[in-house]
Amino acid sequence: MMPSSPVLPDQASDVARSVDHLMLYALSGLVFFSALIAILVLVFMVKYRRKSSGQVGIDIYETNPKSHALELVWSVIPLGLLLVLFGWGTKVFFEQNRPPAGAAQYWVTGRQWMWKIQHPDGRREINELHVPVGRAVQLKMISEDVIHDFFVPAFRIHVDVLPSRYTTYWFKANRTGTFHLFCGQYCGVEHSKMVGRIVVMEPRAYEAWLAGEKTGPSAAGVASGDELFVAKSCNTCHRPDSAARAPILTGIFGTQVSLNDGTKAVVNDDYIRESILNPAAKVVNGYQPVMPTFKGQISEEELIQLVNYVKSLKAASLTAPEAGK
């Protein structure tokens, strides 16, 4: 969709409106001070232009007792305005970066030069994301190679996509339409081709799209989390019986665990990912660092499936996964 205004991009979320209001405040300050300086300079240039070649200026700084007060005034007033801008900007930034509770979780994998997106139900898309209007959407993002950046101008927020850990992007579209998705961090030769679109649909149209997409690119080439858990032999140690050599994973997500170096860690997406790639980094107290590393043997997308799987292991569903479900 083309931007509707020549100077404003589409405004497709409440956050976008907050950013535009903030920008308006900053812009009015810019216009005021630029105009003030420009007018003063031009008036002085004309009024005090040199009238005879020997004429000198009049130094008013030393003679005028108010000079220091003036310096103070034009330091303190801008400082006050800047602090307002800072506070307001921080408030908006928190809106931009803190997803509401209960946001639907999607996964994004960036690579040179495409976006791979996975819906909460495992459905996959490439360079496109279809979402229903009015739903809070949270993206957990990771890169397979260099740093990328998820940027949707209509939502007024950029977040870098790192190869080292998950970062989070969220939005709640408040209108339907198709919006640009750009890679906002230079990532190599085809950087400007790493673009896509966000398609925000009415709930009914979204249902229809879901129904028609069953045979899309979903799951192609990537096993599901429970299959991987068996295929990578995770289940030989992480199992719910007393012979386990590794922590029981059921119900562990979101809890805090004590580590064998005396510190504590919250079991979140990054912790699980790190524990698969670099198991010795944060070992739970009472266990030996015996787990082999899976670095180089598992793709980011497979890691996402495993993280999702561990997350899904609720205390109630205490069943060992079976191969070839």
Place this chain on the structure above:
Amino acid sequence: MTTTPSTLPDGSPRTHYLNAAYGLKSWLLTRDHKRIALLYLVSVSIFFALGGLMAVLIRMELVTPEGDLFQPDIYNRLFTMHGVLMIFFFLIPGIPAVLGNFLIPLMIGAKDLAFPRINLLSWYLYSIGALLAFWALLHGGVDTGWTFYTPLSTNYVNTSVLTVGVGIFIAGFSSILTGLNFIVTIHRMRAPGMTWFRLPLFVWGHYATSLIQVLGTPVIAITILLIAAERVFHVGVFDPKLGGDPVLFQHLFWFYSHPAVYIMILPAMGVVSELVATFARKPIFGYKFVAFASIGIAVLGFFVWGHHMFVAGQSIYAGVVFSVLSMLVAIPSAIKVFNWTATLYKGSISWDTPMLYALGFIGLFTIGGLTGVMLATLGIDAHVHDTYFIIAHFHYIMVGGAIMGYLGGLHFWWPKITGRMYPVFWSKLSAIVVFVGFNVTFFPQFILGYLGMPRRYHSYPPEFQVLNVMSSAGATVLGLGYLMPLVYFIWSLRYGPKAPANPWGATGLEWQTTSPPPVLNFETPPIVTAPPYTYPERTPSPKVNRV
């Protein structure tokens, strides 16, 4: 100045630093700070022209949205080399190594810099570094962006990252040595009576700049070594596949590269302070505030690097701290702008060419600075980060600010440096053409950025075309504006009227010696008895030869 026996009948000096010795050797082995400044002038001009040529090609590509003029890998090399050449080989050495080198000893009443041989060594280091970068440009180029973000730069591109890195590394030592030389010179070589608060603000600006050069540059040198270690020996520092942290690179890089912006702008501010005082014929309003503002900017500038990383995955609370610190750095900049404006009040203002450049600086720097404040605002930066809004902002600071200051300074001191005047009409026209061309080029980019056009895009969605065409059209005008001084400056060397010692009726010590100055700067060592910019009630009208 009183005439001495060494002057010609027309009042110009019989022997001066330019004709004291002839031949290539007398230039390449010179220890005279004035000749070294001219060596730098020629070298940085070459790299400015090369960087400008790349800008022309970039703007040509962006006239159409399709990306149909160059292959993407060529386009990426163009903007990378444009940034590298302009920043490391033109803007950073620019004003300090040319005008600072020439003027600091003259302004403080010294015969030379403290370490003349080291000064020459600086130029050689600069030249080696610059030639390496140029060589890399011809042999594959480099396509990482001038920011060299990891792990792209360490393990994903096959271009001449190392050669360019080594070039920057070597040129960095040139920068460190120049800074060191200035600091020692300003501390130790001031003429009798030249107290700290009698120093021209140009010298204060360069003192602050030198502190950054000496303290900041080693960090970029270390960072380049770490890049080399990862690229060549696969030591995992930045690439997570080797156990490194890619964001660490950004911290190290911006710890230098943000203060480096102040290496570019503080000397330009120093120039503008001289111009405003001279052409308003009165002391700068709030001299001490302006002097300390330079130091304040240099110090605070070391604590704001994280504002380049608000969306880079650093903690949002780190973002909050860097945001408020970045707001603070705006205050000393605002103080300077207000004080320059107040200096004009009740001045005796002439509209000479250097003053037009100074006014251009004040206008463009104000917009650049205020958009910088917007970018320090977390909620705004999260949207316009890495878009054309950033491009427009830093070009307002670096081109609108630093280059306007540089050109204003060249026009101001050209009579002193060369002993020749340049044409009044053409030089005033150039100031206007540069100002107009600049705004037409870069103002549309603010709007493009807010609309969401990302930087470093070889092709772009068609709705952005109109603004891009405007920008490219403006760049043509801007390029023309830059060519004009090149032509008439060279013309003036041969055909320009001879310049008197003090064509502008200015007060600095550099104006009390002949134009061009003698080899040892002053016939008799000056003694300073008054603060800077002290204009007597009636200034004798200077004799100016006009074209």
